Amino acid sequence: MIPATPTEMMTVAAARALQSTDVCFVGIGAPSAACNLARLTHAPGITLIYESGTIGTEPDVLPLSIGDGELCDTALTTVAVPEMFRYWLQGGRITVGFLGGAQIDKFANLNTTVVGDYAKPKVRLPGGGGAPEIATHCGEVFITMAMGNRAFVSKLPFITSMGHGEGGDHRLRLGVKTKGPTRVMTDLCILEPDPVSRELMVTSLHPGVTREQVQEGCGWPLQWAVDVATTPVPADEELTVLRDMHARTKKAHGVAG
């Protein structure tokens, strides 16, 4: 077996965070790969929900968009989008929201809106989509994104979806009772918020990754857990299922998804 690439390690680490009993609101891209890997390995009972209204979907190939026909064809049921956001997300029926982002800060707030000034942006990003409310309505939020000091930044130019705000009990002070981001799975490590300050700290390093590498990929001085674990190497089964899924996806629509 060819060893896992950093991206594969990230997807496997993200998939492992999910359980069979989860009801998961899936973002497109990296989260979608992780959620379906979990469904096809250790979490066969997981309910995957995409914002296009598909509930309990079991796609054979990864969707390119959140509304591919494959999602509807394999779903338990498909509801209209207002119902999805009102009854299912706002209704508090989702245990995990799985998000990616362009930029993240040390309190796991996310930016997917602009780089630079909003009125005169250097880079106009797609915007929030479902994320602003996914971030506050789901029981907890997992985030997966690759590290790099343009992505992990000390100050976000724009907060699209709230993580732990300014830290501490900021969410609670705004009346938000859900946990918010509890885990960030990257290509180098896993980060979790400190129980009190809510600042992200590294809790697990992927095999072969050094602390220096992780710090280089982050725009703020990182906090480290007292005992930093080593993320278990991906099992052959995890890698085989992931690679097969990407191969089917590439065959179906020309990109790996």
Next chain:
Amino acid sequence: MRPIRELPVATLMSLKDAVAAHVRSGDSVAMEGFTHLIPFAASHEIIRQGIKDLTLIRMTPDLIYDQLIGMGAARKLIFSWGGNPGVGSLHRLRDAVEAGWPGPLELEEHSHAAMANAYEAGAANLPFAVFRGYVGTDLPKVNATIKSVTCPYTGEQLATVPAIRPDVSIIHALKADRRGNVLLEGILGVQKEAVLAARKSIVTVEETVDDFGPRNANTVILPGWTVTAIAAVPGGAFPSYAHGYYKRNNAFYITWDKIARDRETFQAWMTEHVLNKRPEDYAQHGRAA
């Protein structure tokens, strides 16, 4: 005795006539379809007819508004996620926002939850939508239409956005029958809400049938008296898809990234594939898959 009231029902007409009769420069227009059933043929007809200065409303601008924006048809965009799904940027949207090409574009930016609620409020004839949202985000700082209200029962602060009431909503559906009723199945998005929220509506369909025949009792039907005009345009949702007719052309979505990245390449593509085409040319995309 009650006077006999005439029930206006949807008129079956050509797409060209429907757009000419019901879409004016300066209108607010919602073209909906959440990944599925995106009314591309109708948007191309708007471009061919040179209709300009539009306020375009749509949760996910997608390629359909990238094209309208790049062709200079839009004055303002009301939206919640402006990317090419699974591929990357909408380059024409970005060029308009970042560089003002081909002209300035005013943005009114929301979250999906807000837009979905706002369409529903429009359909329900309410002035605004109320929901739990926008907590801890910067969006209210850049969008003055996002406000809040205090719940009269609990005192909770709730987010509000104005109802969406387009001059015209345009959707693509699967079938229409001879009485102008419209049938939708699969991923429904906010199409029903968009039509019921609008002053007028145009629906393009894959096919017209005499009668829908046996169907599930919960199939989504828009009665003919809720729709203004219907045009049969087989393949009219390409490169998005029509449930049971043809699949989403994901390869085209990937190709679009290259086409739209460059202004000249974009203009050449639009001239060849939109300006020099007619609605009938969509038929090649129907039923094939």
